[in-house]
Amino acid sequence: MSTAVSTSVEQIRKEFPVLHQEVNGKPLIYFDNAATAQKPKAVLDALSHYYEYDNANIHRGIHTLAERATSAYEDTRKSVGKFVNANETEEIIFTKGTTEGINLVAQAYGRKFLKDGDEIIISQLEHHSNIVPWQILADQTGAVVKIIPINEKGELLLEEYRKLLSEKTKILAVNYISNSLGTINPVKEIISLAHDAGAVTLIDAAQAAPHHPLDVQDIDCDFLAFSAHKMYGPTGVGALYGKRRLLESMDPYQGGGEMIKEVTFEKTTYNDIPYKFEAGTPNIADVVALKAAIEFIQSIGYTFIHDHEELLLNHANKVLLDIPGMTPYGQASEKASVFSFNIDGVHPFDIGMWLDAKGIAVRTGHHCTQPLMDWLRIEGTVRASMAIYNTIEELDIFAEALKDIVKKFKK
Ligand code: PMP
Numbered sequence: 001m002s003t004a005v006s007t008s009v010e011q012i013r014k015e016f017p018v019l020h021q022e023v024n025g026k027p028l029i030y031f032d033n034a035a036t037a038q039k040p041k042a043v044l045d046a047l048s049h050y051y052e053y054d055n056a057n058i059h060r061g062i063h064t065l066a067e068r069a070t071s072a073y074e075d076t077r078k079s080v081g082k083f084v085n086a087n088e089t090e091e092i093i094f095t096k097g098t099t100e101g102i103n104l105v106a107q108a109y110g111r112k113f114l115k116d117g118d119e120i121i122i123s124q125l126e127h128h129s130n131i132v133p134w135q136i137l138a139d140q141t142g143a144v145v146k147i148i149p150i151n152e153k154g155e156l157l158l159e160e161y162r163k164l165l166s167e168k169t170k171i172l173a174v175n176y177i178s179n180s181l182g183t184i185n186p187v188k189e190i191i192s193l194a195h196d197a198g199a200v201t202l203i204d205a206a207q208a209a210p211h212h213p214l215d216v217q218d219i220d221c222d223f224l225a226f227s228a229h230k231m232y233g234p235t236g237v238g239a240l241y242g243k244r245r246l247l248e249s250m251d252p253y254q255g256g257g258e259m260i261k262e263v264t265f266e267k268t269t270y271n272d273i274p275y276k277f278e279a280g281t282p283n284i285a286d287v288v289a290l291k292a293a294i295e296f297i298q299s300i301g302y303t304f305i306h307d308h309e310e311l312l313l314n315h316a317n318k319v320l321l322d323i324p325g326m327t328p329y330g331q332a333s334e335k336a337s338v339f340s341f342n343i344d345g346v347h348p349f350d351i352g353m354w355l356d357a358k359g360i361a362v363r364t365g366h367h368c369t370q371p372l373m374d375w376l377r378i379e380g381t382v383r384a385s386m387a388i389y390n391t392i393e394e395l396d397i398f399a400e401a402l403k404d405i406v407k408k409f410k411k
Pocket of ligand 1: 034035096097098099100127129130175177178179204206207227368
């Protein structure tokens with residue numbers, strides 16, 4: 001799989017053992033990809049190969065296994081660097097995931113450089129991971145969090161954003177793609193406007209990594225965070241990209257082994273980047289398997305991914321929009337393969353449970369975007385988020401299942 005170019009979804013599906021099972025007596029249809037994507041064999045093999053042959057702690061050992069584990073870990077760093085088109089490999093820091101990447105920037109950059117009255121701009125579309133770390137930072141420093149509003153389609157209002165920007169703006173942090181609505185934000189333009197105001201920029205690329213090529217030099221962000229598990233890789237690992245100049249100016253995020261040059265009781269000197277931000281034994285096996293996930297995506301290519309997911313989204317609109325009582329949320333002109341909705345008179349949790357009984361996995365609730373749900377004046381939605389292995393036939397079964405549920409509740 002790592003080298004072959006997949007041209008059919010049937011072939012791709014064969015790479016995902018988990019898809020080939022029945023759930024509640026029906027073939028599994030997995031539409032919860034925005035929460036976490038399933039893992040191809042290449043990723044599972046990388047994990048078990050690491051533990052079967054190479055397991056050792058990294059950087060410190062001189063024995064063969066330690067050298068193998070270290071080079072596999074550092075190979076992933078190179079691979080991530082290329083994946084996001086970083087200028088230098090040292091600009092890649094391994095984290096637990098997007099959440100940790102954003103917290104790292106808020107604490108290691110924000111706490112050092114922000115002061116009372118400074119402003120942090122986020123948007124109405126953000127996941128709690130890109131809200132709460134900034135609120136904590138605001139409490140710690142006296143900075144203020146400002147919100148870019150959206151329109152009815154779930155698109156950011158750029159004119160309003162321009163008005164929020166001023167010399168007080170110190171950080172701009174927005175998502176690339178909204179997990180609840182699928183909106184693809186014009187991040188290059190947003191970043192350029194923030195830079196004109198002198199702010200530092202962070203992109204939450206959690207939902208972008210599986211769907212959209214990442215190019216940190218092209219969009220010119222200062223920081224970018226993503227999680228492996230949403231891009232067919234393992235849970236518990238992700239990466240933060242940061243520009244060297246900024247990373248070097250920051251304080252460490254956590255203290256411990258590996259992040260130091262020298263420790264005495266009087267004074268400790270810190271390691272160079274990226275190690276300064278990787279205290280303690282990292283999640284070595286999952287970092288190693290992240291490389292397999294990147295290679296999996298590259299073997300398919302974002303063009304194929306884009307075309308297939310666009311086909312799925314168009315088909316979802318075709319078969320779902322005229323279901324009685326259907327209210328879709330998020331109709332942005334640039335949109336990823338997410339279909340969020342409610343059906344009049346049926347609670348989203350009930351829909352989720354009835355779908356599960358038919359082997360269909362969707363997410364229901366606020367999707368960790370409560371301020372967005374408040375803006376929409378709803379408690380939550382049902383969200384079907386599609387990935388490279390989903391099919392038109394699955395969407396047809398989904399549409400029929402929803403029609404049955406509507407009939408059942410209308411009785
Ligand atoms: N941002 C967005 C847009 C997300 O969808 C998610 C995950 N749902 C996160 C941040 C947080 O990612 P993680 O839980 O992997 O840290």
